[in-house]
Amino acid sequence: MDNAAIEEMFEGLGPVSIRRMFGGKGIYHQGLIIAIDLRDEVMLKADAVSGPEFAEAGASQWAYEGKKGKPVLMPYWTIPDSALDDPDELRKWVVMAFEAALRINRDT
Template identity: 60%
Template sequence: MDRDGIEEMFQALRPVTIRRMFGGKGIYHEGRILALEVQGEILLKADARSAPDFETAGSRQWAYDGKQSGNPVKMPYWSVPEAAFDDPEEMAVWVRRAYEAALRAK
């Protein structure tokens, strides 16, 4: 996803900062990372408090194969719920939820 697309998606939190990382991009607001762009997909930060909401909305948790164990390593990032892509107000709810998780992270 290009910079303009990311900024549009996160317009409820303007401004966001986008930095290259891990072969993708980190998306930050006020110095806190709240999302990743990996292979063209946006993944929103969640925590124990918000992850159930993402799961209920049909999102999937991002995981990668662990190099040493070969087992999936689950990360605290979830796919954007499908309904949010067609509704800017719904997207705003989810990006704010991601930012709230970022604020709660240590």
């Protein structure tokens, strides 16, 4: 996804910065990574608090196959389909991603 489209997705949250990383892009707000763009799909950061809400909304968690063939779950989820055409709902999810980033940063 191009940077202008990513910035538009996050307008409801505020300004974001975008940096290239591991074949994709990291999306940051106030210095915290809140999402990634991997293979032209934006995935939002979640944690133990917000992850169940993403799952309930039908989002999928990013996983890759580890060295022993077991899936390794990452803290990023797809954007629920219902939010893709609704700016107000999309704002809810990107704010949740920022809140997860704040909790994760606070706990480390």
